[in-house]
Amino acid sequence: MRTTEQPAVPDPVLGEYAPMGAATLTDAERWPTLDDDGHARLAALRGHADAPPWVHATGDRLTAADEPVLAAAERGPTDTDWVEALIARAHADVPAYRRAQREGRSGPGSALSELPPVTRRHLVDDLASYVPVDVPLDRVLEGSSSGSTGAALRVPLHPASVAADLVLLQRLVASTGAVWEPDPRRLGLANVVDQRVAFTYASAMTAFRRAAGLPAPLMARLNLSGWPDPAGRDRFLTGLDPQVLSTSTLPLVRLLGLDLDLHPVAVVSGATDLPASVRAAAAARWGCPVIDLYGLRETGPVAASLDGGGHVLVPRRVHVEILDASGQTVPDGSRGEVVVTVDENPYLPLLRYRTGDHAALVRDARGAVLVGLEGRAPVLFRAADGTLRPSIDATQLLQAYGLAAYHLHQGADGSVHLRALPLRGLGLDPRAAADAVARWLGRPVGLTVLDDVGGLGPGKPRRFSVDG
Amino acid sequence: MPAPETPAGPALATVRHRLGVAPPDLFEPGVVVPALVADLAIELDGTLLDADSLVRLDDDLSHGPATPHDVIVTRRVLVGLVCWLVLDPDVRTDPGVREAVAQVGGPTRWMLRIVTDVQRELVGLRADKDWVLRDEGREELARAFLRFAGVLPAGEAAAAAQDRWLAVSTAYQRDLVRAMAVEQARAEELERALAAQKAKEAAAQYANY
Secondary structure, X not given: OOOOOOOOOOOHHHHHHOOOOOOOOOHHHHOOOOOHXXXXXXXHHHOOOOOOOOOOOOOOOOOHHHHHHXXXXXXXXXXXXHHXXXXXXXXXXXXXXHHHHHOOOXXXXXXXXXXXXEOXXXXXXXXXXXXXXXXXXXXXXXXXXXXXXXXXXXXXXXXXXXXXXXXXXXXXHHHXXXXXXXXXXXXXXXXXXXXXXXXXXXXXXXXXXXXXXXXXXXXXXXXXXXXXXXXXXXXXXXXXXXXXXXXXXXXXXXXXXXXXXXXXOEEEEEOOOOOHHHHXXXXXXXXXXXXXXXXXXXXXXXXXXXXXXXXXXXXXXXXXXXXXXXXXXXXXXXXXXXXXXXXXXXXXXXXXXXXXXXXXXXXXXXXXXXXXXXXXOOOEEEOOOOOEEEHHXXXXXXXXXXXXXXXXXXOOOOOEEEEEEEOOOOOOOHHHHHHHHHHHHOOOEEEEEOOOHHHHOOOOOOOEEEOO | OOOOOOOEOOOHHHHHHHHHOOOHHHHOOOOOHHHHXXXXXXXXXXXXXXXXXXXXXXXXXXXXXXXXXXXXXXHHXXXXXXXXXXXXXXXXXXXXXXXXXXXXXXXXXXXXHHHHHHHHHHOOOOOOOHHHHOHHHHHHHHHHHHHXXXXXXXXXXXXHHHHHHHHHOHHHHHHHHHHHHXXXXXXXXXXXXXXXXXXHOOOOOOOOO
16 A cells, blocks of 8 residues: 655644554455455555555445345335334434433424424534434444534444445436446546545445446545646546546536546535536536535435436435524425434434525425525635635644634635634634644634634524635 | 313312321221222212223232232322322312313213322332321322322413422432433443544545535
8 A cells, every 4th residue: 555655744733634544444344245356456456556645544344234224225215104203213212302301392202393403513512412322332433524514523423324325326326327337447436535635545335236246346535636646646547437426516626627538427526516517517528417415424415416406305214394594394495494304324313403504395206306405615715825725624624723613714805814613621722723724825814712603693604705 | 291281270288288187097008999999989970980990900909920019008008198189179179170070081080090190100119108208208299199180280380390290200310310321321432432443444435425
């Protein structure tokens, strides 16, 4: 594995991005079901002459016991009363609802609309109250969500529900008519980011639904800014020609700009709004379907837009309501906040989780559809040298410096100001966070320290904004 | 939690006082409690308890192969005390009680429901005589009685009555302590699980959120 060329992490607080700083398992533990041939193909990918310096190693952690979950993901849910069942189960096993029942606020027979919505803040402050007490924790994985409203959130994930995302992608790609079958000459999927630092790794997709006897396709998480030599990056991408490019808007734009000879069977974009122009450019360049996937780390996939005409709820146990500012359900067709009920991740079933994103809900032949989904706009800052820097770089810094919530703003004249609410009790100096942003952009950064989150204004706090 | 439209019944103090003057012979082992209940039914509305009702009472109040002697004695004491409360003219003539009685289909059905529910809720929670000798015992039994009688203590809103019931309910407090211990231990276990290196290494991600 090539790790030696990796430059030092760009900020002292980002130590977890030191090469292999977070990798501790053996390959047998990473892919318990992978055969010798699979391990050999994976070793070849890791050792590829133009491979990037891998920052991390991680697998899918799937065992044979996970197969029923993956098979269920392939079929999609068949029960129609799962919300009622989840409400009943939550009052027996989820501490927040056990308490509500003890205090007479709600019970196993309560209607969904009677339950108070859950916010990201609830999970940040008291995650354990939302994790069922009866599920063994021996397979818990730590997912993190930078989210769009402040402090980083640790999300307990289960290997089977993470892998079910892959099965869902297969279903979505198949629904467009595209053919995604194992092809040992190509990378099955590339998860493409473009950040100053990012976890990059190679993995085998043992969950991939395929005919018996076919090998598990390989995938890699790749950082377009993560190669010491751009020519090597371009050779790696064109040589392995990923079948599915799973990415988000800004890396997709960069990828289009690289003008490489790629032949994806599908592009999947997530995390941020996908402008029609970018969707059209990708479709025109590669002649393949472009799927805009909407979800949150906390909820997993919620809805997908296959054609730019609204996001259709995905075939999972996911239910969406639209609420107004006072928390009341609005009629179909009216805009409001997207609130998600989901029962897929055994470690974090959620009842009425407020996403902070906005849309209207309509129902048509495709099912329930989110129309006009807003709230995931990517933001670019202008560094002193004129380059544009994605806000995800700042998210990593500001969260690592212990800010509970913040708003970073760049004025039309380029000046930068940070309004910061430090996490209490850690003794951290928000000035250090501002200084780190100053080093990142090469610009001085003004600082206002806030006492409470109210200082960021009502509604969904915007973390990043740029004038002009 | 009682429904907000639950009628207001007698004052809590009335019921507590009545318990304080309960006849000592209710605690005597010789008292035939099923007969007490049957007599009360006749007095309330002339009902002759049917065989099913008596069998159910017998099941609760008789020695069976699986029921320890002290549990039976305790149940009989609680049923006797409920009968004593039902006999109280201040309770029986209360307008809220009359409303609750009408809702469940008559005085005997109302009385049998309280008899059954109170002994199931409170059995084994306190020494028998503490239900009348100790302030907190009288408070718990009086609140349980009104709760299962389908009325609120006079002057209390449903939410307040619920809060005060939970505050004095020995079973609730015991379950609460157990539940909180489970939840606390679980929170610590989750913290350890998330902090473990094998959790930190995470798993390959196929999509971005």
